[in-house]
Amino acid sequence: MAVQTAIIDENKLNAFLGQLVGELGATVNAGLIVLGDRLGLYKAMAQSGPITSAELAEKTGTAERYTREWLNAQAAGNFVTYDPATQRYELPAEHALALANEDSPAFVCGAFELATASLKAESQIESAFRSGAGFGWHQHDPGVATGCERFFRPGYNANLVSTWLPALEGVDAKLRVGAKVADVGCGLGASTRLMAQAYPRSKFMGFDYHQESARGSSSSRSPGIAPSRTSTRSGAPTTRSRPSCARRARSRRTSVWRSAPRRARRASVTSPPRVVSRGSAGSRRPRSTSSTKLVRNERAGGRNARPPSRLAWRAENCG
Secondary structure, three states: OOOOOOOOOHHHHHHHHHHHHHHHHHHHHHHHHHHHHHOOHHHHHHHHOOEOHHHHHHHHOOOHHHHHHHHHHHHHOOOOEEEOOOOEEEOOHHHHHHHOOOOOOOOOHHHHHHHHHHHHHHHHHHHHHHHOOOOOHHHOOHHHHHHHHHHHHHHHHHHHHHHHOOOOOOHHHHHHHOOEEEEEOOOOOHHHHHHHHHOOOOEEEEEOOOHHHHHHHHHOOOOOOOOOOEEEEOOOHHHOOOOOHHHHHHHHHHHHHHHOOHHHHHHHHHOOOEEEOOOOOOOOOOOOHHHOEEEOOHHHOOOOOOOOOHHHHHHHHOO
């Protein structure tokens, strides 16, 4: 059966090619935005007014040639303005709110850091497409976590305490009196620290399975926040300040085994099990193996010791 050739609409094709060229320019310029953010070029321009490439390079400790090429690309994209008569560039005040002021609700450089860092995992994600294996947040470049925090933090600063929490019935009042709060998926802890500053009578605990985020949150605690009111934990046992119930139980069983006399430990492993059953008072008789109870020096921690019930174990080790 012959395949019918589609009739091409050149206007649609040209419109789509124009869209792709715009996407290409945005992709390339995303890296330039990240450079301007990391090198402090936007912040220096916001503080200086009209400036030449040589002056900006001197302020930021960068090479003039590279700085000039960066400025020309920014001018071509209308990120900055350029005056040919004076050969000076200027970052408009409105653009500075988005590119140079990290406290501004309009700040977006974190989003570009997040986007460009995500692209670094392209080869691993290609492999995941072929194999079907997962690709975790923790496997990304660290710029994904830091960019995400810088992107969302301005929104938290503008809305979390003033709008979002008061919109939840009764939550604001409880936090002002004093409550315990679990911030699950806290990342680098921007929201956790912000709530701790706003509600000094409450205690906040941030949780994140990503170890590096949890550790970074703990190491970057804001001034004026007492450690007793804020803390972060990851899913890794090494970051917990107090051992889990299971770890404490394993430690207890190990210590009992090691502290038992060597003769008792040898007997618990080598001696055959005694088969006993419950009968009348003072009597014991063999039973079938399907209903036997293996006893091997439970106090010494023998390998066939019968484990306690789950409820008893939790009461003993977690209570």
